[in-house]
Amino acid sequence: MISPKPYIKTLAPYQPGLPIEVVARSYGLQPDAIIKLNSNENPHGPSPAAVEAMRHALQNSHRYPDTFSLTRLLSEQLGVSGDSLILGNGSNDIIDLIARTFLGNNDESIVSQYAFAMYEVAIQTVGASSHIVPANNYGHDLEAMKNALAAKTKVVWIANPNNPTGTFISYADLENFITQVPKNCIIVLDEAYYEYLEPSERHNTALWPAKYPNVIIIRTFSKIHGIAGLRVGYAIAAPHIAELINRVRLPFTNNHLAVVAASAALLDHKFIEMSRKTNANERRKIEQQLTLHGIDFIPSKGNFITLRISDSAVYDSLLRQGIIVRPLDNYGLSGWIRVSIGLPQENDCFINTLIPLVSSAKKK
Numbered sequence: 572m573i574s575p576k577p578y579i580k581t582l583a584p585y586q587p588g589l590p591i592e593v594v595a596r597s598y599g600l601q602p603d604a605i606i607k608l609n610s611n612e613n614p615h616g617p618s619p620a621a622v623e624a625m626r627h628a629l630q631n632s633h634r635y636p637d638t639f640s641l642t643r644l645l646s647e648q649l650g651v652s653g654d655s656l657i658l659g660n661g662s663n664d665i666i667d668l669i670a671r672t673f674l675g676n677n678d679e680s681i682v683s684q685y686a687f688a689m690y691e692v693a694i695q696t697v698g699a700s701s702h703i704v705p706a707n708n709y710g711h712d713l714e715a716m717k718n719a720l721a722a723k724t725k726v727v728w729i730a731n732p733n734n735p736t737g738t739f740i741s742y743a744d745l746e747n748f749i750t751q752v753p754k755n756c757i758i759v760l761d762e763a764y765y766e767y768l769e770p771s772e773r774h775n776t777a778l779w780p781a782k783y784p785n786v787i788i789i790r791t792f793s794k795i796h797g798i799a800g801l802r803v804g805y806a807i808a809a810p811h812i813a814e815l816i817n818r819v820r821l822p823f824t825n826n827h828l829a830v831v832a833a834s835a836a837l838l839d840h841k842f843i844e845m846s847r848k849t850n851a852n853e854r855r856k857i858e859q860q861l862t863l864h865g866i867d868f869i870p871s872k873g874n875f876i877t878l879r880i881s882d883s884a885v886y887d888s889l890l891r892q893g894i895i896v897r898p899l900d901n902y903g904l905s906g907w908i909r910v911s912i913g914l915p916q917e918n919d920c921f922i923n924t925l926i927p928l929v930s931s932a933k934k935k
C-alpha cells in the first residue's frame with residue numbers, strides 16, 4: 572500500500588474561503604447577487620494599471636517569465652538591494668519556501684494561537700513541530716513567545732496585522748522582541764496587510780533584514796493591489812538568507828502576466844490610496860454599527876473585522892441570503908466570523924442583514 576510520510580496523515584489542510592459559484596449552485600442564487608466577504612480580497616477589483624499592462628503583455632506569453640523588472644522596481648521602491656528579494660506564487664508560496672529551507676524533522680517553530688493558518692500547514696508539511704503560544708487578547712503575546720524559545724526553535728512566525736484577528740503589534744515591541752531572539756532563529760514578519768495601515772502608523776520594516784539578518788519580511792500583491800488571482804507575493808531577507816530560499820524556489824513560479832501586473836500595480840498609487848482610504852472609512856463605519864448594536868468585535872488594522880455572532884446558525888443564514896463570510900471554527904473561534912471590508916453598499920447590506928440575526932441569536 573502506498574503511504575505518505577507519517578506527519579502528512581495528520582496534516583490539516585488550509586481551508587480556503589467558499590467561491591461565489593459554489594454558493595450560487597448550493598443555494599440556488601444568482602452569482603451576481605452574491606456578496607463575497609470571505610477572503611480579504613480588494614473589493615474594488617484589480618489595479619486598473621495592472622489590467623492594462625496585462626493586455627499589452629499577452630502577446631509575449633510564449634516566453635518564459637522574466638522577473639528582472641519587478642525585482643528592480645521592488646528594490647527601488649523599498650530601498651533594498653535586489654539580492655535581498657524573493658518572489659513567490661503568492662505569499663503562501665514564500666511561507667512554504669521558508670519552511671522547506673529552514674525546518675526539518677526535529678525542529679520546532681513558534682506560532683501564536685489564532686495566527687494565520689498557513690504557518691501550521693507549512694510547518695507540518697516538512698515534519699517539524701509547532702509550539703502554539705496562547706494569545707493575549709486575541710493577539711500575539713510576544714513575552715510568552717520569547718519564553719517559549721528553545722534550542723530546537725528554528726523559525727518564529729508573526730503576522731502583523733494578524734489574520735484573522737486584525738490585531739497589531741507596535742514596532743517598538745517587535746524590535747524589542749527581535750533583539751531577544753537568538754540570531755540563529757529566523758523571525759518571519761508577515762505583513763500581508765501592511766499597506767492598509769495609515770502611512771503614519773507604518774514603520775519601514777523593509778530595512779529590518781539589513782539590521783537584523785534573521786528577520787524575513789513577507790508582503791503580497793493579493794490585498795491592496797487587488798491581484799489575489801494572479802498569485803504574487805515577495806519577501807525581503809538578508810542576501811545570504813534570500814540566496815538560500817531562492818535555491819529551494821522552483822524556476823518560473825510567477826507567470827508572465829502576473830509579473831507584469833505586479834509591476835504596474837506597484838506604481839498605481841492612486842488605486843492604492845483609494846483602496847486604503849475606503850477600507851479605513853468602511854471599517855470605521857462597520858465598527859461603529861457593531862458597537863451601537865452591542866456586537867463584540869476585535870478592533871482591526873486590516874481589511875477585515877472578526878466579530879462574535881453568538882450562534883453559528885447566523886453564518887448559515889448569511890450564506891443562504893448570499894453573503895459569504897468566513898466562519899472561524901477551525902481557528903478555535905467558534906461563534907465568531909471574519910468579514911472582509913467590501914464596497915460601501917456591500918457593507919451596508921451585510922450590517923443590515925447581520926444585526927437582526929445576531930439580536931435574535933442572543934435572545935435564544
Ligand SMILES: Cc1ncc(COP(=O)(O)O)c(C=O)c1O
Nearest residue numbers: 661662663687734763791793804
Ligand atoms: C497574514 C497572511 N499572510 C499570507 C497570506 C497569503 O496571501 P497570498 O498567498 O495571497 O499572498 C494571507 C492571505 O489571506 C494572509 O492573511
